[in-house]
Amino acid sequence: DTEVTQTPKHLVMGMTNKKSLKCEQHMGHRAMYWYKQKAKKPPELMFVYSYEKLSINESVPSRFSPECPNSSLLNLHLHALQPEDSALYLCASSLKWGRELFFGEGSRLTVL
């Protein structure tokens, strides 16, 4: 099983809403990532969890809050977002830091 599953595929939210993006992998990978991707741009790293501990936070605003409940699950909690936060949010996992990433299909977020 080489799959990373993300839900929901599409999300529309207002600036006062609270929502969450979810990600699951069953490859036994111990590193999990959140990326943000704008149109026609490469993915930008947001957060890295290594062995369920937050190891990297790329100066992401606090309105994005990651959570890693266990080694297979990764959440991204969203609150008080801005329209410029509209983007494709990608979850990825890897065997370890620096090795190939396996991406999910992404969650397309629109903030109104």
Place this chain on the structure above:
Amino acid sequence: AQSVTQLDSQVPVFEEAPVELRCNYSSSVSVYLFWYVQYPNQGLQLLLKYLSGSTLVESINGFEAEFNKSQTSFHLRKPSVHISDTAEYFCAVSESGGGADGLTFGKGTHLIIQP
């Protein structure tokens, strides 16, 4: 720290013609190299990777890339493209010893296949 340069933002090619997408990297240490493909409204899929060993790596759908250490390149090639190859292609590099930067992506090349 490493960096990746994809020299072409867009490459138009006729169907069944050969194509080469260029990727150059910069690093002071040994590296891993990757090519990812992204179809519209989808995530990135790993196309092929170089970790060590043979410098020529191949994918299951006819793409190949060659690691050239002296030219610090990892160009992607396909001898005959199909309409379904239309996508965004990203080259990525990481330090094989696990450097602080993890994977660094290039800006991407949009491959456009013309009938």
